[in-house]
Amino acid sequence: MQPYEERLTAPRSWWFVSLLVGIAAALVMVPFGTLPLLGGLVGGTAVAAVVTSSYGSPRIRVVAGSLVMGDAKIPVSALGEPEVLDAEEARAWRGQKADARAFMLLRAYIPTALRVEITDPQDPTPYVYVSTRHPEALAAALTAVRAS
Numbered sequence: 001m002q003p004y005e006e007r008l009t010a011p012r013s014w015w016f017v018s019l020l021v022g023i024a025a026a027l028v029m030v031p032f033g034t035l036p037l038l039g040g041l042v043g044g045t046a047v048a049a050v051v052t053s054s055y056g057s058p059r060i061r062v063v064a065g066s067l068v069m070g071d072a073k074i075p076v077s078a079l080g081e082p083e084v085l086d087a088e089e090a091r092a093w094r095g096q097k098a099d100a101r102a103f104m105l106l107r108a109y110i111p112t113a114l115r116v117e118i119t120d121p122q123d124p125t126p127y128v129y130v131s132t133r134h135p136e137a138l139a140a141a142l143t144a145v146r147a148s
Helices: 012-028 034-056 087-094 135-147
Strands: 004-007 059-063 066-069 072-075 079-085 103-105 113-118 127-131
Touching (some): 012 034, 072 103, 079 135, 087 127
Antiparallel strands (some): 004 059, 066 072, 079 113, 113 127
């Protein structure tokens, strides 16, 4: 069985906004001269790009009998049946159907998701919601790990 791995990359528009932040920082430095202007451009763009990369690019993996989503790690044995959510159903689970106790790796720029009930009676978390571009493949990987 192949382990599942996906990186949720930020959309291109976010990288463009990072450049705009750098330009704004450069404009703030205009009164101080050319060198501070260039420093503002480079520094502002770099800081915005780091923020975009760190927030916009979490990893989702199924390895060693666990579902790893960003910093969270849940054993597959504590998970129920995965439910693949299309764009409309995923939007509903992000909004009116959402439970405040749920763990959500939510990225609004990804329309589809996977929802999995937590079956561990000691865990107060009712379910896991994971934004993913490949919900069927993630569900298949979880099902395969549970079956083995």
